[in-house]
Structure formats: C-alpha cells, structure tokens
Amino acid sequence: xxxxxxxxxxxxxxxxxxxxxxxxxxxxxxxxxxxxxxxxxxxxxxxxxxxxxxxxxxxxxxxxxxxxxxxxxxxxxxxxxxxxxxxxxxxxxxxxxxxxxxxxxxxxxxxxxxxxxxxxxxxxxxxxxxxxxxxxxxxxxxxxxxxxxxxxxxxxxxxxxxxxxxxxxxxxxxxxxxxxxxxxxxxxxxxxxxx
Numbered sequence: 001x002x003x004x005x006x007x008x009x010x011x012x013x014x015x016x017x018x019x020x021x022x023x024x025x026x027x028x029x030x031x032x033x034x035x036x037x038x039x040x041x042x043x044x045x046x047x048x049x050x051x052x053x054x055x056x057x058x059x060x061x062x063x064x065x066x067x068x069x070x071x072x073x074x075x076x077x078x079x080x081x082x083x084x085x086x087x088x089x090x091x092x093x094x095x096x097x098x099x100x101x102x103x104x105x106x107x108x109x110x111x112x113x114x115x116x117x118x119x120x121x122x123x124x125x126x127x128x129x130x131x132x133x134x135x136x137x138x139x140x141x142x143x144x145x146x147x148x149x150x151x152x153x154x155x156x157x158x159x160x161x162x163x164x165x166x167x168x169x170x171x172x173x174x175x176x177x178x179x180x181x182x183x184x185x186x187x188x189x190x191x192x193x194x195x
Contacts, residue, residue, distance in 0.1 A: 069139035104129035146183035
C-alpha cells in the first residue's frame with residue numbers, strides 16, 4: 001500500500017486541490033482560480049505519464065484560463081467593482097459555442113488518432129473539447145457551464161476507470177455530484193440576484 005501511495009502522490013495531491021477548487025467554485029469564491037492553477041500543474045504531470053495527452057493539454061489550458069478567470073472575477077461586472085453576477089447563455093452565443101466545441105472535438109480527435117498513441121482518442125477529445133467550453137463559461141460566470149461539467153465528469157469517470165486512475169475516477173464521481181450541487185446553488189443564487 002505504501003508503494004502505491006508513493007507512486008500516486010502527485011495524483012492524490014491533484015485530487016485534493018481539485019476538490020478544494022470545486023468547493024470554491026460552488027461558493028463563487030475567487031480562490032478557485034489559484035487553487036485551479038495548482039491542480040492543473042499536478043494533473044499535467046499525471047496525464048503525461050498515463051498518455052492522456054488531450055487531458056494534459058487541457059490542464060495547460062486550465063492553468064491559463066485560471067489567470068483569465070481570476071482577472072475577470074476581480075474586475076467584477078461594470079464600473080462598480082462589485083462581484084461579477086451569474087448570467088445565462090443566450091441562443092446565438094450558445095450555438096457559436098456548440099459549433100466551436102464540435103470543431104474542437106473533431107480536430108482534437110483527429111490529431112490524437114493520427115499523431116499519438118492515445119488508446120481512446122475520440123473519448124479523450126470529447127471530454128477535452130467540452131471542458132474547454134465549460135471552463136470559459138465558468139470564467140464568464142455562465143450558469144450552464146455546470147451542465148457541461150455534469151456530462152464531462154460522468155464520461156470521465158469511465159475513462160479513468162478504464163486507465164486504472166482510481167483516485168481520479170473517485171474524484172470525478174465527486175465532481176459529478178458536486179456539479180449537480182453547483183448548478184442548483186448557482187441557479188438559486190441567480191434567482192436571488194434577479195429579485
């Protein structure tokens with residue numbers, strides 16, 4: 001058992017920082033962004049070692065989008081410097097995001113299939129492209145990002161089970177549950193803000 005922990009300590013630290021990140025996200029606490037940066041670096045290492053190259057690249061994106069999200073959330077909305085409010089996605093931007101996500105899925109899948117030894121290139125591409133979109137939506141504080149996370153997290157549980165990443169699989173089971181809670185909390189908060 002001790003050898004297993006030694007071999008997986010980076011993954012375990014990634015799980016810890018990821019759970020803290022998600023708790024801050026549900027509570028709309030700006031500390032989610034620096035915590036997310038730490039988690040992203042740890043998971044870049046984990047996914048490189050397990051050949052989940054799209055997920056490794058996704059965590060590089062998480063690192064940089066965390067900087068962007070931190071800046072956006074610090075500025076608040078408008079000139080009053082207050083906290084950025086939760087918004088809903090409109091149809092036209094939603095269709096644009098869906099199109100970009102689909103393009104990302106096919107592009108990433110093709111690259112992974114042709115140029116890497118990824119064992120499941122299109123599943124990896126699906127979760128990666130949806131995650132790009134969901135994280136951008138989180139940075140803009142769009143409620144529906146939680147729906148994308150529920151989908152991504154549920155699929156990812158199966159992928160990590162397949163690759164033997166058991167702590168990460170458990171993390172994504174927790175993520176799926178917390179994404180549902182996050183959606184309900186943000187929706188309730190948005191209703192309160194609308195009054």
